[in-house]
Amino acid sequence: MKSKFLLLVIFTKLALTSGILGQTKTTKKPTQIKPVMETPVEIERTAKETPDQYQVRLIMENDAFGGFSDRYYTNGSRLEFHMTAGESNPTRKVFSYWNDIFITPSETTKYLQGFAVAQEFYTPTNITKADVSYGDRPYSSRGYFSNSLTTATEDTSITTELELGMIGPSVGGKSAQMNFHNLINSPTPQGWDTQIPDSYSVALRTDIRKYYHRFFGTQYNLNLGNINTDVSFGLIFRFGNVDKTPGPGSSALQPGPPILHNEGNGYWYFYINPGGTLQAYNATIQGQMGTDKAYKSQNRSSAFSNWDSFLNNPTPDVGERELQYRALSEDNGRNTLQRYVLFNEFLVKGTNNPYNIGLNYLLFNNIFNGAEDIAFTTRVFLLKNLSDQWEQIPDNAKALAIYSIFRPEGGKLPPIVRYYSYEILSQFILDPKQRETLLALLREEVEDRENKTYIADLKRAVGFVRAGFVSVSNAGFMFGLHYNYQTIDFQSARGLPQQHQWIGFQLGKVF
Incomplete structure (x- = not known):
């Protein structure tokens, strides 16, 4: 009897503990299902929040x-x-x-x-x-x-x-x-x-x-x-x-x-x-x-390109000569050979220009060709040509030639170098009075250009x-x-x- 009673007590306790009897299961049920009830809410809230992005x-x-x-x-x-x-x-x-x-x-x-x-x-x-x-x-x-x-x-x-x-x-x-x-x-x-x-x-x-x-x-x-x-x-x-x-x-x-x-x-x-x-x-x-320190090469006119007009010495061929000088000045970066032919045609042939191809090319390059960098093989050729005529070249032309061949890379040609290039070229193709007037005009032009920067016109489309x-x-x-x-x-x-x-x-x- 005692053993049966003891078994009944043990069974009752197990039943209560497991929730078969009493309210134990009911009180624990909300605790068990609460996470299941909150999960959709959390997912919905997360979907609305955009994670921070860096890139x-x-x-x-x-x-x-x-x-x-x-x-x-x-x-x-x-x-x-x-x-x-x-x-x-x-x-x-x-x-x-x-x-x-x-x-x-x-x-x-x-x-x-x-x-x-x-x-x-x-x-x-x-x-x-x-x-x-x-x-x-x-x-x-x-x-x-x-x-x-x-x-x-x-x-x-x-x-x-x-x-x-x-x-x-x-x-x-x-x-x-x-x-x-x-x-x-x-x-x-x-x-x-x-x-x-x-x-x-x-x-x-x-x-x-x-x-x-x-x-x-x-x-x-x-x-x-x-x-x-x-x-x-x-x-x-x-x-x-x-x-x-x-x-x-x-x-x-x-x-x-x-x-x-x-x-x-x-x-x-x-x-x-x-x-x-x-x-x-x-x-x-x-x-x-609004800057006034600018110029456009499309509109520029150099003293050398219209020197006949500056000297007030009209002749029948003034217009033609000005066109020739202007064509010589209009360097588009791709027409060096054509303009060097013009240079020889109008400023070497038929004048008192005594220089050989070496010095004449350097003068052309400084005055009309934008002081283009000279390739190594061309430098060797020019040096050989200058050495053959070295004794006949004036001292100022010798100094100019050496500087022009070996000048530092990556910088503007100093205005004084371009000015002396004009002087050396003009001393044999102009009489002293014309030369003096021309160099005075060139000096003013060089000083004016030195304070200006080149710009271009805009293409709309x-x-x-x-x-x-x-x-x-x-x-x-x-x-x-x-x-x-x-x-x-x-x-x-x-x-x-x-x-x-x-x-x-x-x-x-x-x-």
């Missing part, structure tokens, strides 16, 4: 990458850092007023704040000349820092960027290009001392990309400021494994949006982007706004075609390779190339 992107462009000619827009580089911009972000608060004009925000809209540093270099057609050639693009370099906001949906991106920077020698274009050319064993650029001078820059840029189909979209770009004021429009055709995501921009000149990427959702595509730009102002071509490949991996690694073709953006002299090509690449990572 870096590097864009590099150079005409040397494709083996193209070194001219016009010759180099550009840009380093960017972007991060998610929350509602309290100052950049988002300011720029979103403008961006929201072109887009309808939603809960899935992304906002990315960006910072960038960049530089651009521009050169004329022939970089071996110390002077800018007739009707060519000026030397200029531009650097800036920028702050941007990108507003992006599944098929549209708006990127607005405010930049502060400067244009001129302080950007460092001369040393950067000279060092790079020495590294790759290319000709040393000679004319950077003629570049457009220092001035500060402020600009506002907006890039709009809209995709109507994953393989087709449009692009608009607006620049306002004292460096560039222009508007561009383009079509974008692409093919690949991509949805309507606008993807990253392709050029340092029009960088566009950063890497647009969702974790675990990579994409790749090939694209072609034809379009055009209408320019209102470009400081890398036209120089500073510019066409471009861009093509390339973009890949963004599931983990957020980005690689892009881009080809660029563009018609020239300035009014050029006849015979200069009317287009330019370069290649660029991008590397980036989303964190």
